[in-house]
Amino acid sequence: MHDQLLLYSRGMRRNNTFTIKFLYALIWVMVLSGVALPAYAQKTKHAAKDTLTTKNVQDTTTVKSKGTQNKSQLTDKIVYQANDSIVFYGDGTGMMYGNGDIQYQKMELKANYIRMKMDSSLVYAMGTKDSTGQLVGEPSFKDESNQFDAKELTYNFKTKRGFIHHTVTQQGEGYIVSDLTKLTSDKTFYMSNMQYTTCDHTDHPDYYIQLTRAKVKPQKYIVSGPAYLVIEDVPLPLALPFGYFPFTSKYSSGIIVPSYGDDFTRGFYLHNGGYYFALNDYMDLALTGEIYTKGTWAVNAISTYVKRYKYRGSLNFSYRQDITSEKGMPDYGKSTNMSIQWTHSQDSKASLYSTLSGSVNFSTSGYNRSNINNVYDPTLMSQNTKSSSINFSQRFPNSPFTLSANANITQRTADSTINMQLPNLTVTMSQIHPFKRANTVGPEKWYDKIVMSYSGSFANSIQTKENKLLHSSFSRDWQNGFDHQIPVSATFNLFKYISITPAVNYEERWYFKSVQQRWNSNTQSVIRDTTSGFYRSYNFNASVTANTTIYGFFIPNRKIFGDKIDRIRHVFKPSISFTYNPDFSNPIWGSYKTYDKYVQDSQDPQRMDKETVLYSPFEGGIYGYPAAGKSGAIGYSFSNNVEMKVKEKSDTTDQPVYKVVSLIDNFSWSGSYNLATDSLRWSLINANLRLKLPFSKSYTLNLSGTFDPYLYGLDANKNPVHINQLRWAHGKFPRFMGTNFSQSFTISDQTFKHNSSGNKENTNQEQPSQQTTLMNNTDIPSLYNAQQDTVKKQTKPSSSEVDADGYEKPQFHWSLSFNYSLLYGQSSIFNYHTMEYGMQWTQNLSLNGTISPTPKWNINWSASYSFANKQFTQINIGITRDLHCWSMSAQLVPVGYYTSYMVRIAVKSSLLEGLKYQKSSSFQDNVNWE
Incomplete structure (x- = not known):
């Protein structure tokens, strides 16, 4: 079964084309959306319950008969039953009382009272009043193409014609109520005094569209006479002389009728008019437009697509030219803007190893300000940043490698700045044990514990203005490069309680351009020359970390504190590390260069002071460059946790019951001391305090300071x-x-x-x-x-x-x-x-x-x-x-x-x-x- 799309307009699901003459656009939209729904093949609101059998009857008389046949009038068997009684007269008339049910071929009729004349094949049905005076058991009729409820019904089995009083049919979200309906043998309905409403109070709706007369041809069309709107039983002077509505139950194309209005700065307008295309069972497209009398116009394209167990998404594109006021006026303005919104999500069942998702919200900086549809929305008008992203990932079975790609765009509408990263590629390798023996014999060796991983990425980005993006130079304005990182580490136990973790991290960057600098004495400025090629820049560091956990217990003096407090536990987690970074500004590494800067002496203009400037050719590179200066830092971190074990009331067995109360959930401080510098060796001290307040089990107070x-x-x-x-x-x-x-x-x-x-x-x-x-x-x-x-x-x-x-x-x-x-x-x-x-x-x-x-x-x-x-x-x-x-x-x-x-x-x-x-x-x- 094909997937059905979320259509652009629900009213278009059953309408493909239509032609209508209208006086007011408001009534046009109402009648198009409501009356053009087929008055057949829908479940009724007052549909009767399932057919009752003799097993469910508790009355003193229950009659059920099968096989009755009148060969002079009927060509098939009639199956009928009633809960109360069935009475036959000599003239061929039969009367059924109490939930009567008649089935003939594909037709079924239910009612509390049914009268049938066998010689003429004519049946009459109506409801009856109960002990409280309420009408119950009203007729319910259905065949292969129709289903409805009525107050009274007369139907001929042989000619298949009927006359119905007060028909009620539910059509989707709405209801059609007809005072008098004539059903012909070709399945055509002729309705008089007809109402359409979405109010479920069909006996007295809050509002409805009154149709004086209508002809309904199932699966083909509806032709209606004069129609007008009624609200709270008050007819409004909004009417249509006639209407013609073709329809189909299939997903199909059709016209989208525009709305109209007046804007002070743009003039009169027609808004959101166009055509809806039902492309196939998986995709649709709505093309709409706007036009204003003072020159503003816009075109929009909206599409949704879905494939079950595969993917789903939507696309919304808009291009508009906004003109305010008139030429020659001081407030005249003209702007051209565009917007594109795209969302795509992949079903988790589509693939076990690959995923694709996207969320794009891109528009020019003036789109929200110029779009009349957004000016009354403070959220959109005050929106200063927009973000878009597309992500793809691929995992390889039986392999530690994962490939991912993404594109990101961030906009600042306040100054039209765009930060674009397109594309970003990343290859990662999960941790492996490169030296671990396949068949371990005996105790584990030290090299069995060595683990390593790999992360490689490519990035290409630019930060510019909207109007300069398409004119930017790839080699001059875009920043791009490769980055490779290989961490290697292992963990060992020292003296059983101390964990030692040595680690080495290697990073290498590949760039396709470098910036060479030199000093111009004439202009007293730096000249930068960009050269293209393949350039390497690398750095590494080594570290070792030692940490452990120390537990301490304090038992209060029972004579002073009693036995309410059982004990207080203090958990202390110290961590000491040493990290070494070489000085990559040393010429042996090739990461830095120098130039001589000559500046006039302020005391003697004839004298030039020489200064050697150190710089990196990769300044401004997307992955940075190695840091200058040697570092040998000792890092420290101390974490504390204090809890108290408190005795509660004893249970029924007189056994003590304890609960744990957190006094200090975490109190920690950290910093470092750099042995390689000659001054300011101590870093800033960072402290954190986390408390669980006693009045709540889950509420946590976090405080941090420097x-x-x-x-x-x-x-x-x-x-x-x-x-x-x-x-x-x-x-x-x-x-x-x-x-x-x-x-x-x-x-x-x-x-x-x-x-x-x-x-x-x-x-x-x-x-x-x-x-x-x-x-x-x-x-x-x-x-x-x-x-x-x-x-x-x-x-x-x-x-x-x-x-x-x-x-x-x-x-x-x-x-x-x-x-x-x-x-x-x-x-x-x-x-x-x-x-x-x-x-x-x-x-x-x-x-x-x-x-x-x-x-x-x-x-x-x-x-x-x-x-x-x-x-x-x-x-x-x-x-x-x-x-x-x-x-x-x-x-x-x-x-x-x-x-x-x-x-x-x-x-x-x-x-x-x-x-x-x-x-x-x-x-x-x-x-x-x-």
Whole structure:
């Protein structure tokens, strides 16, 4: 069975071509999307249940008969049954009471009351009233091509003609209700006083399209007379004189009707009109366009494709020329922009060894600003960066090698900067034991433990402006090269408890150009000459690391502390390493070159001072170049963990029960000391503290900081610089340089409900979602979305949502989320009195929440607060109201760069998406330029 695509418009799934004359485009979209659905071959909303047999009947009389045949009128057997009784009269009339069911050939009729005349093959069916006066058992009819419900039905088995009162048929998302329907022998329906609606209250819909008369030819067409829109039983002066709608149940092509409107700066317009192409069972294409009276135009191409168990994706391309105002006016503007969006994903079942995925979002810098469809969306208008990537990977079975390729593009729309990496190729080899014996005999040798791996990559990138990208030179403007890395290491045990890991890392770079530098004494500047060729640059380093784990236990004095605290455990993990890097600026390595720089002496203009400048020909290379200077650094890292074992209440067996309480989850500090330099040998000290707070099992507080061990002094130009004087040598603690902290927190009505209920089980189930959010510092999506789902699902009160008097309890749901970040760090202001840089605070706070006073109302909002300006910088408010088959929404941006409003009332069904009223503010009148 072929895969069916997600079509561009649901209303196009059954329409291929159409011709219509219309007065108003709004009614055109509604009738096209709704009435052009076949009134046959769909399940009815009020379809009867499965046929009942005598085994299910509990009445005193149950009659079931088979094989009745009237040879003068009927050509096949009639199978009929009823739950209550069947009565036959001498004139050939039969009456069935109680869930009657008649089957003749491919036709089946069910109703609570059925009357049939055998001599004329005429059958009449209707529903009956129960003890409460409600009509039940209404007729339900189906054959090989039709299925519908009705109030009353008259049908002739022989001529296959019928007359139906109040037909109800469900067609996709909508319903067709006809007051009177005539069914002919050629399967043609003639309908009178017909309604189409997406409201499931078919007896009294909130809105419908009234069709006075219509002729339906199954699988061919619908011809309708005058039609008009009715909302809340009020006819509106929006009408069509007639309509012709061909249709098919197959996936097919068709015209996309445009919408129209008026824009202040562009004029009147036709929007999103074009043609839909059903290319095949795996791919479609929609070509649409826009045109404005003042010259703006645009073309769009949208395609989706899918192949089951293989891949799926979509492509959206847009090219537009925007013209605002008129020539000669001061606000006249003209811009040409384009956008391409492509997504592709591969099914995991398609291949075990290769994958391909893509996510492309590329557009010119002015696309969002000029596109009228985006100006009311603050998210798109404030978007400053865009990223695109395409990734491919290939694994080779029974091999340690993996090949991957990717392309990345990053845009900054603020200044039209493009950073493109195309392509990036990487070959990796997982760890192998090159010297390990195939058949190990005896104890493991030292060379059996040696492991090595390989990583090779090729990169080609450029950073430029949009208008210069296509004019760039590959040899001059693009950066490219190869990089190879080979790490080799092994791990041994020393004195049983100390782990020793020696390692050697080799890196080699291949470049295709180098930059030679020389000094021009006449212009007093550096001249750079780019030469092409093949160039190698390599470096290596060696290191050895020793680490171990030390455990310590402290048992408090029982006389002082009692037996509440069993013991305290301290886990200490020290790590010492030594890393050596040669000085690759030494001429023997060939990584650096020099040139002589001559500068006039400020005291004697006739004298030239000579200075030798060291440089690398690979400065600016995509993989960098070896560092100058020798390094022999001793690195250190110390990690601590402190836990306490606490006695709880004894269980029923009087056995003590203990729990572990974390006092310090982790406290660590690290740094290095460089033996190869003559000054400033100590590096900055990095410290980290992680605490598990006692009020939560999952909430974790993380703090980090940096400390400077050296004092500041002034150079010859009176600028502050580090001097080779340690702070602790002058009785000072290393200077704290700053820290940062960020946290997210969510509270809701469910949070307090669980806390106040005293139910430990419910509390444990609710809290982890909230506490995990706090620990991960995420944007609190999980609990927020859960609240949204709760509001959506609780549209009907359950038995637990009523009070003691049987009334429904009010359902008021809310959630509030805080996102706070704090940065305390060194400022750029130097205090010459204390000889230290000043410190400053930087804070950011964002809030968002939702309020649902009833299941039908929902209010969401978000705000950002600037502590520097002491005011809110952005506020967004959204209000939605569920009106059954309608939806009302409002968006308001009272504070921010794009202050605006939007009010919209529309039908929720996608089939009638054109049936809406929308009012928006003009973005040009509301932009805050301050």
